[in-house]
Amino acid sequence: MKSEKKYFKNKNTKNSAIAENLVFVRTKKALGQNFLKSEPALRKIIEAGEIKSDDVILEIGPGKGKLTEKLLEKAGLVIAVEKDRELFEFLKIKFKKEIKANTLILVCGDILNFNTNAYSLKPSAYKVIANIPYNITGAILKKFLTAKNQPASMVLMVQHEVAKRILASDKKESILSISVKAYGEPKMIMKVPARYFSPAPKVDSAIIVIKNISRKIFKENEVAEDRFWKIVKTGFAHKRKKLSSNLKILLKDKDYGGIAFVNSLGNKRAEDLSLLDWISLAKQ
Numbered sequence: 362m363k364s365e366k367k368y369f370k371n372k373n374t375k376n377s378a379i380a381e382n383l384v385f386v387r388t389k390k391a392l393g394q395n396f397l398k399s400e401p402a403l404r405k406i407i408e409a410g411e412i413k414s415d416d417v418i419l420e421i422g423p424g425k426g427k428l429t430e431k432l433l434e435k436a437g438l439v440i441a442v443e444k445d446r447e448l449f450e451f452l453k454i455k456f457k458k459e460i461k462a463n464t465l466i467l468v469c470g471d472i473l474n475f476n477t478n479a480y481s482l483k484p485s486a487y488k489v490i491a492n493i494p495y496n497i498t499g500a501i502l503k504k505f506l507t508a509k510n511q512p513a514s515m516v517l518m519v520q521h522e523v524a525k526r527i528l529a530s531d532k533k534e535s536i537l538s539i540s541v542k543a544y545g546e547p548k549m550i551m552k553v554p555a556r557y558f559s560p561a562p563k564v565d566s567a568i569i570v571i572k573n574i575s576r577k578i579f580k581e582n583e584v585a586e587d588r589f590w591k592i593v594k595t596g597f598a599h600k601r602k603k604l605s606s607n608l609k610i611l612l613k614d615k616d617y618g619g620i621a622f623v624n625s626l627g628n629k630r631a632e633d634l635s636l637l638d639w640i641s642l643a644k645q
């Protein structure tokens with residue numbers, strides 16, 4: 362009886378169901394596979410993306426294509442990069458029509474090796490929208506925020522704790538929060554409970570958006586990016602030390618000798634400085 366029902370279903374459903382029956386897909390923990398099943402959360406991601414009909418969207422890890430489907434309804438072109446070969450084969454069948462119509466470019470590969478100049482992607486003319494594998498959150502942020510070819514904005518599902526750190530919601534800055542704020546404007550969209558995923562991850566998640574991605578802050582303040590990062594990284598090197606002690610090491614270097622006023626930082630710690638404080642340190 363059961364198999365009869367399944368057979369019946371196969372004959373009468375769309376490509377996605379056919380694909381699920383043709384391609385056996387094992388869930389792989391190592392690839393951070395937690396598939397989002399909540400309609401409201403999917404809708405929020407789409408809303409936060411403010412997608413226009415001629416937008417080019419880069420999706421990282423489309424998985425079983427739930428978010429991809431929604432992106433395709435709104436965007437002009439979706440480029441989806443999936444590392445899992447089995448899921449890639451599944452998606453190829455599921456989105457056969459869209460691939461043929463050139464509204465979806467499906468790529469099998471590691472997003473960290475993805476060439477941001479490929480597929481005619483232009484600076485500030487594409488958006489990254491994705492429920493990403495959490496184990497490479499930092500690497501993804503670094504890759505896209507510091508790319509020559511930066512996206513205009515990013516909407517990402519990340520771990521809730523990471524979202525809070527990016528936004529420095531406890532008023533404690535970190536290299537992560539300073540890094541994101543140096544290139545864009547992060548905002549919390551919504552907290553997403555673990556049960557909204559299948560399989561459910563151990564931790565809660567959150568949707569964030571990073572808007573207006575650019576290098577404006579460096580240009581306007583005439584601060585070289587590498588100088589800025591050297592100072593920030595040195596400042597955060599030893600968490601328990603005072604900022605002035607951490608930065609003293611730079612004073613021996615003639616390129617950074619100008620920041621001699623580190624002594625005036627008093628008892629401040631790296632986490633107390635805002636992005637603009639770091640910028641003015643780098644300006645000296």
Ligand code: SAH
Pocket residue numbers: 392393394395396397398421422423424425426427428442443444445448470471472473491492493494497
């Ligand atoms: N976006 C889907 C799946 C999220 S799970 C959804 O919302 O349901 C994360 C996805 O990223 C998985 O499909 C996983 O296979 C893929 N992935 C993991 N590491 C990757 C990498 N380095 N590059 C591209 N995709 C990756």
